[in-house]
Amino acid sequence: MDIAASDIIFYVLAIVIAVSSVLTVTSRKLLHSAVYLLFTLLATAGIYFELNYHFLAAVQISVYIGGILVLLVFSIVLTSKVGEKMDTASVCKAAGTALIVIAGAILCGYVINKYLPDAKMLPAQQEMDMNTIGHSLLGTGRFEYILPFEAISVLLLACIIGGILIAKNNKKKEGEED
Amino acid sequence: MNIPMSFYIILSLIMFFCGVYGFITRKNLIAMLMSLELILNAVNINFAVFNRFLFPGQMEGMFFTIFIIGVAAAETALAIAIIINVFRSVDKIEADELKKMKY
Numbered sequence: 001m002d003i004a005a006s007d008i009i010f011y012v013l014a015i016v017i018a019v020s021s022v023l024t025v026t027s028r029k030l031l032h033s034a035v036y037l038l039f040t041l042l043a044t045a046g047i048y049f050e051l052n053y054h055f056l057a058a059v060q061i062s063v064y065i066g067g068i069l070v071l072l073v074f075s076i077v078l079t080s081k082v083g084e085k086m087d088t089a090s091v092c093k094a095a096g097t098a099l100i101v102i103a104g105a106i107l108c109g110y111v112i113n114k115y116l117p118d119a120k121m122l123p124a125q126q127e128m129d130m131n132t133i134g135h136s137l138l139g140t141g142r143f144e145y146i147l148p149f150e151a152i153s154v155l156l157l158a159c160i161i162g163g164i165l166i167a168k169n170n171k172k173k174e175g176e177e178d
Numbered sequence: 179m180n181i182p183m184s185f186y187i188i189l190s191l192i193m194f195f196c197g198v199y200g201f202i203t204r205k206n207l208i209a210m211l212m213s214l215e216l217i218l219n220a221v222n223i224n225f226a227v228f229n230r231f232l233f234p235g236q237m238e239g240m241f242f243t244i245f246i247i248g249v250a251a252a253e254t255a256l257a258i259a260i261i262i263n264v265f266r267s268v269d270k271i272e273a274d275e276l277k278k279m280k281y
Contacts, residue, residue: 010181014189021193021216025200037212044219051230056240063247068254075258076208079265089203097202105195109188116184145241152248159252166259
């Protein structure tokens, strides 16, 4: 039985994802769990690379790690003292939640094992280059996605306006108090 | 390239249920937001894997993942704006200490 390099890479990435996503939700220090989240997202980008979705991996790294995670770390530093430990949930609540979660995971794992078709990965039929991706992202035909693309752009505009509104409203209130 | 599909799905299953656990037990709003990111990420892995294994000639799963990432970015930015605003006015971001909707 020979083991290809890509298999070893998959197992390493899987271990990194499993361990660091458990640590993300159990670590007492908020900044530490943000760093574990960073490892989880990076390993997810590695999974995308392994599945041959290079564009998706680039989007994952630049948006999730470059955008969302930086924003999260920024707000953690703004709202809590560095090194401060969070209060944990009560033992009863944590144990009950763990029980429910493990039961759900076992149920889903059983269903996956029993009913999922045992598909092997087919070699990519054609290299998914940026040309194809761009044409089907901005086309109007069948299997082309100009409408959701524009909907996302409207959503982002609404997000910008909402952010400005929230920040501005607060400033005015602080001014009134002075 | 001989990893079966169920390995990827079980990997995202672990990630998803970690996110659910964190979302229920954490009290800090930012920690809850991080658990939400884990859940969304698990869904993204599922979309990409189903697309690659079952329909390798098409790109629907990949585009769905890209749009989910875009929506998640917008949602996180607004949520963090709200959290920082709450922190400014109440001085706490623990979910069980925020009892008033309007201060």
